[in-house]
Amino acid sequence: MNEQLAFTIEVFLNGLMAGVLYALVALGFVLIYKASGIFNYAQGVMALFAAMTLVGIQNGQVPFAHLINAIFGTDVHKFGWHVHSFAAILLTVIVMIALAWMVQQFVFKHLVGQEPIILFMATIGLAYFLEGVADLMWGSELKALNVCASEGNCLPQGMNVWLEGTTYEALGYGFFIDNLDIVASIVAAVLVAGLVIFAQYTKQGRAMRAVADDHQAALSVGVSLNFIWVLVWSLAGFVALVAGIMWGAKSGVQFSLSLIALKALPVLMLGGFTSIPGAIIGGLIIGVGEKLFEFLIGAPFLGGATENWFAYMLALVFLVFRPQGLFGEKIIERV
């Protein structure tokens, strides 16, 4: 088999996997944007915060250790235990729900009915605040996140080996694929399916869509906007956690994680700000697009490093020719 073609396919697959991560972050944006009209700049920081919380809990770190030590003159850093991954994830989910509640209670509850730009500014403030809190809580050093792969405490023995294997033989060629990416894709697919089922077939999901369509009308039939918005922020927090786990497991938990939010922006422009399938497919297109472009055109002809700007160029082209994105909410017009 043609070596070049096989290599292209490998790049394509790897791009697809990277796209899944973009899609996950974009998904968090879409959830909040649809339900409340807020463009949540803090989504990336939420992913960082979730990942740091997860690592902190796993490693038995004492939250706010530096602060406590500074005030009381003590020297505590660790509880000295390790929390099982599943328990740690569960605890982190609870923390993210609490965060959602606080964001609603202390920020957006007081900004109901304000201009979108004011809400947007509030999320920028939130992003920096959250970054500071994450730093204060868990410290700022780079941490390795071992969800399952090497700790071996959440998968049956023997499966870890499978997780670490990375080369597949097919058509007489060894494809290099990170197994973590495959797991990430499956998790993302399950997550999206779960969200769709929740939105379509449950009472709260229906209320969520109702709020997305028309706040005032939802309010008038007795839907509590406060509750729905806490729910949506919690879901976005959960999605951020999943994205944080995937990204953190790949390249460690560090502050650059919060910058994936910026990668989600072109994904949203491509897929449409209001569409869940749009976020997914947009993410995949950007992921594959930037990898293939780099491989086929960028590296040989343009001196490489095209991955940094390709997504934004693509988004720009879309903004000119199809501003609502590929799957942006159809504006219903009666004829």
Add this chain to the structure above:
Amino acid sequence: MLDDAKQADAQVDNVLEVNNIEVIYNHVILVLKGVSLNVPKGGITALLGGNGAGKTTTLKAISGLLASERGEVTKGSIKYRGQDIQHADPAETVKQGVVQVMEGRHCFEHLTIEENLMTGAYTRTDGNAAIAADLELVYNYFPRLKERRKSQAGYTSGGEQQMCAVGRALMSKPETILLDEPSMGLAPQLVEQIFDIVKSINEQEGVTFLLAEQNTNVALRFAHYGYILESGRVVMDGPAKDLRENQDVKEFYLGMSDEGRKSFRDVRSYRRRKRWLS
């Protein structure tokens, strides 16, 4: 005679009492300047007046929707069955049995008709069977909705959307429906049809209606009692029959006059004079 007896009876039993409320938007704009009204249980009460008279604001003050538009009740009280509700959350008000159908329908465009109706039952806790029974009830009143139950509300006609909005309110099993401008943008025949259904809901289900309407003619034919608002004040009230006969109402709102139509300019000054006198 019968009407009088009904009215006397009703006055004893007001479900909703609005006492001298003042509403301010954005901390500066005074919209209602002391509105008082009583809504008798089981009746249809009409709130009449032109654009900007304060009808919608009055309804929103009752349902609690003002807060989300940066408006607030700064004076007076609103009592529902003796309980103060002017600072209540809309969700609480719905649970107490007061639901508003907003001006301009406000259906959830991307939800199907049936999903719209089901959202109306959001606050209910009396089980799926009761909700399903009420869904059938709504379909009985609005057979058209049953035909379109799988369509997205955004693609249905104006009349169907109005039916959907009323049906959705009915799904909360309300005692009182605040109905804002049901005739807006609908053909006269359709208006008549909607009002007929409102009347039968009122009679058969015993639902109390407070109705804000610009179409004075239709409203006074279906309502039992009417209030006329102008610039945030109640300028006149009385049984619908009396209002229909009233010279001023005829002249200003029904466009009828003994001396033929007056020019707009005369009407304006006359109105202004009346307001000073009242």
